[in-house]
Amino acid sequence: MxxxxxxxxxxxxxxxxxxxxSMPYHFIAWFETLKPLGVKVNSFDVYSREGENWRKTIADLLKRSKMKYSENEIDRILPAKQKIFKKLFKRxxxxxxxxxxxxxxxxxxxxxxxxxxxxxxxxxxxxxxxxxxxxxxxxxxxxxxxxxxxxxxxxxxxxxxxxxxxxxxxxxxxxxxxxxxxxxxxxxxxxxxxxxxxxxxxxxxxxxxxxxxxxx
Structure with a gap:
């Protein structure tokens, strides 16, 4: 050191x-947003990617689940995740x-x-x-x-x-x-x-x- x-x-x-x-709330928001799409997310997925551009996070998680996606799909997912986060988040x-x-x-x-x-x-x-x-x-x-x-x-x-x-x-x-x-x-x-x-x-x-x- x-x-x-x-x-x-x-x-x-x-x-x-x-x-x-805020990280626990980000995890729950990602989990709830991606679950209906069949994308599994655990806390390590979110915590280890903290700081990354969110668009890249979405793209990588979708790729990992072998899902086809477009930029329009990412545009839809991001505000949906943020809506859940805002509802959950307690400062x-x-x-x-x-x-x-x-x-x-x-x-x-x-x-x-x-x-x-x-x-x-x-x-x-x-x-x-x-x-x-x-x-x-x-x-x-x-x-x-x-x-x-x-x-x-x-x-x-x-x-x-x-x-x-x-x-x-x-x-x-x-x-x-x-x-x-x-x-x-x-x-x-x-x-x-x-x-x-x-x-x-x-x-x-x-x-x-x-x-x-x-x-x-």
Missing amino acids: KKLTRKPKAVLFDMDGVIID FIFNGAQEVLECLKKKGVLLGLVTGSYADNIKNVLPKKMSAMFDCIVSGESTKLGKPYPEPYLTAAKKLNLKPKDCVVVENSPLGTESAKRAGMFCIAITSSLPKEYLKKADIVVDDLLEIKRII
């Missing part, structure tokens, strides 16, 4: 499973999230939010007061290639006028940690969704978001 040797100029956070405890901010963000702000560190969720979903799940704390937000439709490609995190660094080496990423998924490392950034992973054996590409793995205060 590596150590952070210098204070970063920015910390870039994933949203689902890091700031907001729950992870313990320590607000405290960590405020602590970093006081230290003069810039904050970024880099998520595979679309902009309308961010508005639905993230309180306005918390959203305003971020100096930049990169949503799922902000980039052509989502996680595990480096583009989302590189886009955030560019928006903040920083080099990748000046940024630290806080993630919770295999695709997210891979995206961060491919972008050339130091990555801290949290075991909020998956155990540490799935987060081996991260530089540091922690069990609690509040540990960020100690590390940075």
Whole structure:
């Protein structure tokens, strides 16, 4: 496990499973949406793909079930899933999230939010007061290639006028940690969704978001 040797100029956070405890609701929404189509989905399918562009998630799950599909079918599935998610979701901010963000702000560190969720979903799940704390937000439709490609995190660094080496990423998924490392950034992973054996590409793995205060 590596150590952070210098204070970063920015910390870039994933949203689902890091700031907001939303992954269980995403799983149920995917399950209920795809079940009538004969597509079986388990929690690992959803948790391991967290951060991925949702259109790709749908396409891959349909392919796995050997189902023929069109872009129009994906266009129909996505809003259906979101409708179920909105109905189920109860906003729950992870313990320590607000405290960590405020602590970093006081230290003069810039904050970024880099998520595979679309902009309308961010508005639905993230309180306005918390959203305003971020100096930049990169949503799922902000980039052509989502996680595990480096583009989302590189886009955030560019928006903040920083080099990748000046940024630290806080993630919770295999695709997210891979995206961060491919972008050339130091990555801290949290075991909020998956155990540490799935987060081996991260530089540091922690069990609690509040540990960020100690590390940075």
